[in-house]
Amino acid sequence: MSKSMRLYLGLLVVFLILPLTVWATSNLQFDEQNVVLRFGAISDTHLTGGVDKLEEALKLLYKKAGKNKLDVLLIAGDLTDSGSATEITAFKKTLDKVEFDKKGTKLIFALGNHDTDFDKLPYNGLAFKKGLGAYAYEGALDDEIKNGNHHLVVNGYHFIAVNTKKYNGGCEHAPEDLAWLKNALDEAVKDDPHRPIFVATHPLVYDTVYGSLEGSYWTSKNLGEVLNDYPQVISFGGHLHSPLNDERTIFQRDFTSLNTASVKYVALDSVIDGLAPIDLDGGSTPRNCNFFSQGLYLEVDKNHNVRITRMDFFHEAEIKSPWLVPAPKADKSHLQYYTTEARKSANQAPYFEDDAYLTIRRLAKKKLDIEFSAAKDDDLVYAYEIHLLDKATLLPVGASYAITYSDFYLTPKPKGMATKIFKAFSTDAFKLSAKEFDLSKEYLIKIVAMDSFGLKSEPLYSESN
Numbered sequence: 001m002s003k004s005m006r007l008y009l010g011l012l013v014v015f016l017i018l019p020l021t022v023w024a025t026s027n028l029q030f031d032e033q034n035v036v037l038r039f040g041a042i043s044d045t046h047l048t049g050g051v052d053k054l055e056e057a058l059k060l061l062y063k064k065a066g067k068n069k070l071d072v073l074l075i076a077g078d079l080t081d082s083g084s085a086t087e088i089t090a091f092k093k094t095l096d097k098v099e100f101d102k103k104g105t106k107l108i109f110a111l112g113n114h115d116t117d118f119d120k121l122p123y124n125g126l127a128f129k130k131g132l133g134a135y136a137y138e139g140a141l142d143d144e145i146k147n148g149n150h151h152l153v154v155n156g157y158h159f160i161a162v163n164t165k166k167y168n169g170g171c172e173h174a175p176e177d178l179a180w181l182k183n184a185l186d187e188a189v190k191d192d193p194h195r196p197i198f199v200a201t202h203p204l205v206y207d208t209v210y211g212s213l214e215g216s217y218w219t220s221k222n223l224g225e226v227l228n229d230y231p232q233v234i235s236f237g238g239h240l241h242s243p244l245n246d247e248r249t250i251f252q253r254d255f256t257s258l259n260t261a262s263v264k265y266v267a268l269d270s271v272i273d274g275l276a277p278i279d280l281d282g283g284s285t286p287r288n289c290n291f292f293s294q295g296l297y298l299e300v301d302k303n304h305n306v307r308i309t310r311m312d313f314f315h316e317a318e319i320k321s322p323w324l325v326p327a328p329k330a331d332k333s334h335l336q337y338y339t340t341e342a343r344k345s346a347n348q349a350p351y352f353e354d355d356a357y358l359t360i361r362r363l364a365k366k367k368l369d370i371e372f373s374a375a376k377d378d379d380l381v382y383a384y385e386i387h388l389l390d391k392a393t394l395l396p397v398g399a400s401y402a403i404t405y406s407d408f409y410l411t412p413k414p415k416g417m418a419t420k421i422f423k424a425f426s427t428d429a430f431k432l433s434a435k436e437f438d439l440s441k442e443y444l445i446k447i448v449a450m451d452s453f454g455l456k457s458e459p460l461y462s463e464s465n
């Protein structure tokens with residue numbers, strides 16, 4: 001064998017083995033023969049009454065557990081839409097209907113801003129205890145119930161739900177609730193420092209998962225001060241309704257954070273690169289926000305490794321592959337898998353395939369209809385920039401470009417995303433001045449695809465230039 005052939009074969013072996021190595025690290029170890037705890041983690045069910053997505057989500061979580069017991073249902077807040085007795089009763093009826101008690105599932109929940117009627121009922125834990133009866137606050141002291149806090153140990157694993165009493169004017173946790181949380185965490189660590197500790201909170205912890213930079217109403221400014229000292233913590237936050245399809249909905253730095261999405265409807269970033277996407281009706285909900293219902297299913301093995309399956313209740317499917325969080329280690333090496341740096345270093349930019357096309361169907365003073373091939377990505381395409389250019393000069397027309405979301409949140413597997421995209425919207429998105437648009441001139445459209453971690457594709461033009 002020649003030297004160059006040996007080199008070639010050597011390189012071939014390296015390239016064949018490399019993806020397997022990456023696969024092995026990203027999948028870590030999980031002992032599915034020895035699962036010791038199973039639970040659902042959902043949020044933002046916004047129950048008002050009647051037939052609802054909550055019942056469907058619970059049935060699918062039980063179906064996922066199969067013949068095994070679903071040990072716990074964790075809810076990261078906004079069980080109801082206003083925290084009224086009627087809505088709490090409707091919630092209890094749904095639990096009764098799925099035979100929650102008979103199945104032996106324990107309930108732990110954090111109250112959300114809707115459950116406390118937007119700061120008006122900070123002590124609404126009492127109403128939830130009254131309405132949910134034995135389902136709520138098992139083993140809790142009167143003071144804990146009043147404050148809406150709950151600490152529950154199931155199969156030797158600690159679940160801690162902490163209430164947030166203030167959202168308006170900047171979300172923050174009350175000193176008494178933070179002190180209670182710290183005490184509960186210390187108890188859990190004293191019990192076994194090698195086990196994960198599951199913490200439910202309605203607002204996210206600032207600067208962690210997807211959505212946690214959305215503004216002060218959405219993230220607790222002081223919860224991180226406590227959680228940062230407990231690398232065993234896996235936190236569950238709702239409030240934002242962020243889709244689990246986005247890999248940023250798990251995040252590790254000082255502890256592990258997860259979004260719980262929403263059982264009711266989806267919300268997305270209100271701004272991308274400083275611009276409001278054209279698919280939003282103000283705020284952060286896309287027009288098709290109700291074609292959505294998601295949550296998490298978690299399993300813990302006897303070595304305390306955690307497997308997290310993302311459930312798309314709306315499509316009755318699982319989202320991509322499960323995440324695996326290894327058992328807590330003293331050297332914090334279990335926190336290196338879902339850092340932004342780790343994901344960015346493995347990320348590849350989206351791209352348009354060679355036969356991709358972009359067609360302008362209609363371009364008028366106030367209307368633009370386009371059709372284009374979806375870009376590809378190693379994970380998924382998050383959004384597209386749409387630029388209007390002067391064909392003669394190739395310079396941008398208008399003071400802005402438009403941003404539009406892909407359909408990533410509507411499809412459990414990225415390969416199921418639309419291959420052709422149609423968009424019809426007002427040219428107001430380009431912030432054209434009165435003189436800037438002239439139908440006697442010719443224009444081009446340029447599209448750039450972006451992924452969740454900000455990498456962008458080469459542009460696709462409405463015709464070659």
Ligand SMILES: [Ca+2]
Pocket residue numbers: 347348349350377378379380451452455
């Ligand atoms: Ca990518």
